[in-house]
Amino acid sequence: MPEEREREVALEGGLSNHGRVVRIGDTVRRPQRPTSPATHALLRHLADVGFTGVPRFLGIDEQGREILSFIPGAAVTPPYPPWALTDEALVSVAHLLRDYHRAVGSFDPTPHAWPPSPPAPFAGELVSHNDVNLDNVVFREGRAVALIDFDLAGPGSRVWDIAGAARLWAPLRPERYIDxxxxxxxxxxxxxxxxxxxxxxxxxxxxxDAIRRNHEWSYDIVGTAAAHGHAGFVDYWGGGARERAAGTYQWYLDNEELLRDALR
Incomplete structure (x- = not known):
């Protein structure tokens, strides 16, 4: 009798690979991209330096998908659970991001081809994650323990990742968009x-400045993908994201001093 194959279970979250990321046992299978070899080199480095806050790269399966280790826990997807919105959860994300930056600082990205980098002067310091969205952080017992989805990772900077994460987790946007x-x-x-x-x-x-430019950079990626017919981004962009992005960008312009004062 042939050995029964383990069942594929679709994982929630994300737009670019929605419905195409699956769990099989203790592994995750994801579609590859032209820049996947760079991501694999990055994950190998992080494993070599003992950083446990990312998946391990395990190889390529028979369908050409990358195989990553499954990290037990919960990613934050809508409707957001109350524990994910606590100050304690927020602080743990900041600590995880800081620890990632320490671990990645010794990695040399130059031999590899990466996705488009953040704009100057926010690129070239280290490989930043570039997408610390709520559904790209794994929690256990209310504490952030791992970053996932390195599709946008590339030569960036600490301040770029801090800005992007703060923008999404605080969140920094008009009150009418915070529900x-x-x-x-x-x-x-x-x-x-x-x-x-x-x-x-x-x-x-x-x-x-990094927050405003990170917002602009991120939504340019979304708008470009939608313009090229990517179904997930088309639905998202046409479902109100375009208007929210424009409203939030204007909010940054109108409240620059308010944001600066918050850090003083």
Whole structure:
């Protein structure tokens, strides 16, 4: 009797590979991209230096998908559970990101081809994750333990990742776009996240500009993918994301000093 194959279970979250990322036993299978070899080299380095906060790269399966280790825990997907919106969860994300930056600092990205980098002056320092969205962080017992989905990772900087993560986790956007427990606390959470990470004075000073440009960069990726007919991004972009992105960008312009004051 032939050996029964383990069942594939689709994993939630994400737009670019929605429905195409599956769990098989203790592994995750994901479609490869032209820049996947760079990501695999990055994950090998992180394993070599003993950083446990990312999946391990295990190889390529018979369908050409990359095989990653499955990290037990919960990623934060809508509807957001209350524990994911606590200050304790926020601080743990900042600590995880800081630890990732320490581990990746010794990795040389130059032999590899990466996705488009963040704009100057926010690129070239280290390989930043570039997409620390809520569904790209794995939690256990209310604490962030791992980053997943390195599809956008590439030569960036600490301040770029801090800005992107704070923008999404605080979150930094107009109150009308915040419909859960973080409403009216975004500036306090912004300060808490930055303080928990502990950037240098120069990085702290650069954060507000980095946040606005990170927002613009991220939504340019979304808009470009939608324009090229990617189904997930077409639905997202046409379902109100375009208007929210424009409204949030204007909010950054109108509230630049408010954001700077929050960090003083």
């Amino acid at each position: 859960e427990g973080r409403r009216a606390r975004s500036l306090a959470r912004f300060r808490l996240f930055v303080d928990a990470y502990g950037p240098t004075d120069a990085e702290r000073e650069a954060l507000v």
